[in-house]
Amino acid sequence: MLTLSDITVRYGERQVLHRVDVTVARGELLAVLGANGCGKSTLLRAAAGLQPMEEGSVTVDGKGRGPLDIAVVFQHIHLVRRRTVLDNVCAGALGRLPLRASLVPALFSRELREEAMACLDRVGLADRAHDRAGSLSGGQQQRVAVARALCQRPRVVLADEPVSALDPAASEQVLALLAELAHVEQLAVLAVLHQPSLAARHADRIVGLRDGRVVLDGPPHSNVDSLYQPAAMEAVS
Amino acid sequence: MTIADGVRRLPVPSKPRRPRTLIAGTVITTAVAAAHVIAWNATEVSFGALAEGWRGMADFLAEAIPPSLTWDVLEPSLSGAAVTLWIGLLGTTLSVPFSLVLALLAARGTAPSPWAYQTARSVLSFLRAVPDVVFALIFVTAVGLGPFPGVLALVCHNVGVMGKLWAEALEDADPGPSQALRSAGAGRIQTAAHALLPTVTPQLVGLLMYRFDVNVRSSLVLGLVGAGGIGFLINQSIRLFKFDEMLTHILVVVVLIVAVDRLSAAVRRRLS
Incomplete structure (x- = not known):
């Protein structure tokens, strides 16, 4: 509560x-x-x-x-438009990752990627995982922002x-x-x-x-x- | 009756004139005009001297035209232009890591402390204030004549310029993605790596390409003070009064500069 x-x-x-x-x-x-x-x-x-x-x-x-x-979903969405949808969702977990495992997206573990995929599936966008975030519609981007919030656990x-x-x-x-x-x-x-x-x-x-x-x-x-x-x-x- | 007949109009009120604005405008205009008069005298500008000396210029051009297009001249000219290009390339790319670190330290929002911010800004100002030619002369005394001191000189000066430009691009970036990651518990470095830098990458690469363009032209000037490349050949042909060869080198330089400018502009256009 x-x-x-x-x-x-x-x-x-x-x-x-x-x-x-x-x-x-x-x-x-x-x-x-x-x-x-x-x-x-x-x-x-x-x-x-x-x-x-x-x-x-x-x-x-x-x-x-x-x-x-507490995770926050913002009015202006605030995704990194040039990064993929999956990388944006993984970024929601940064707060619980050590720096050495999170300095660049290539260092994200397979477990984290799979968890991010599950979050994306939760918002109905698993099929857009490898698209650039900026290529999605406004509503889809907000759903990705919700997935990013979920990935924060x-x-x-x-x-x-x-x-x-x-x-x-x-x-x-x-x-x-x-x-x-x-x-x-x-x-x-x-x-x-x-x-x-x-x-x-x-x-x-x-x-x-x-x-x-x-x-x-x-x-x-x-x-x-x-x-x-x-x-x-x-x-x- | 047309629509214009029924248009309602109101008199435009006179624009309020504030005495302080008028005084400030007069002072600024006078100061700028005075600075130009002083500059005119200090630089000994004389169109009369230019008109009187036209014959000397004509003789110079007559000796330079036509350019010498023999392979004996073109071959060293092309390889000199290539060296100039490589100096500009390495002078740009080798400065990237130093510029990035200093830019992150010199940008509000990414600087870890005011002390780090001021120190980074001071270092960037110093590197920018020392001309690349002076750096080249210093490095020539250390490693001798040739392209290497040119590369070192460009790296030093370019870190100062590019670090400042990048720091300003970082400060102007949309703060939204960074705020989102910070609220998710990301640390300062994680936020920079996953929100700030990807957001401003197009601007950073655009500035990098612009500096590459500038550095290729600078490396030409560095050649004049012994840092190799086609600038060195131009200097040599002037000293030996071989003005036709000098013109050949200059034409090769024009082709090189135009090609680099086109490449730089194309990359920047694509990024934007």
Whole structure:
């Protein structure tokens, strides 16, 4: 289980997150929704250790976050486009490999390559293993990014607006994949989303943020209109 | 009625003129103009002298044309051009490992510490500041005349230039892939090897090809100070007043430079 407690983040004078508490159980896909600037991505970055916090703690299964516990799937995907799909997925395991076994892709072991192939198979792209990552469509690249996250062997996956650059069909595929990973692999998955309809179809629970505070924590079909009211937008801007 | 008849127009407000901008513009323009006047005088530019001395140039060209195209001249010219090419090639490729290490140390984001960053930047500045001709003269005193000091000189100077260019390319790289691997627990060297360097490889190779192009031309100049190659032959023919042979060597150089330039441009175009 991922537990975020009392997360408080400040950008200079502006407090972006106010003592936010969020939990994600194993086997659960939690969607975080809210208007632009409400602090969704900041919350995810704080959970991933990419954003310094003023206060708060992040624990995984009751213990402090380990360096490999949490994998992140980014909005802009961030694959190395010139490398093969397989090499990109193998790179997800770098954190647990000694330098001498990982300085160049040629040093990756057969076991690691086979594990990466299994991750690729999990996202339905095993047949593209030797293609350059840059030759894949946006949706396929995001699925490779998910495979890279799996190769890290995490207990938690954080996805920062993973479908914002994808067409509707690819968005459905990626969200369905994240939900399946949560349910089948028993991972705790937290996804920041902009589309309430996608969250309603795929998430197990939604959390709504407004002005850096949790204002909604409920089932996926909850009414989220209040999160996008103009008052909230004005307060943020 | 046409669409233009119904177009709504608004008066354009006058652009605000800030006194500080005007003063800064005037100061910069004056300073640049003054620098050019000083440069004009310091370099003794005189179009009158050029016009008066045209006869000397004409005599020089008359002795050079037609070029000597006998095999006795062409054969050493071609082998000299080949040596010039090899000096440029080795001067470029042998500098790659040193340039790469210094570039990684001299780029924000890959430098392990501010101290390493400043040291690497200083080394690169020093190597860049010393002209390759000066390096060549130093190495000639160590290993004697010939192509080898030329190679060493080019390596030293090229490390300075290419290291800086590469460091800037590394700093300009998309930080996304590196951030993704760092968040997956990868170390600094792993991140550089698996995200940063593969991302900027086209830029690094493009700059390498550009430096190869420059180094072949530099190795020609190094030949003039005793580092071998076709530059040495050009210097020799001028000293012996064999201007027709000099022109032959220069024509061979033109072919060589154009060929290298085309190759370099083709590789860079393909990479981009």
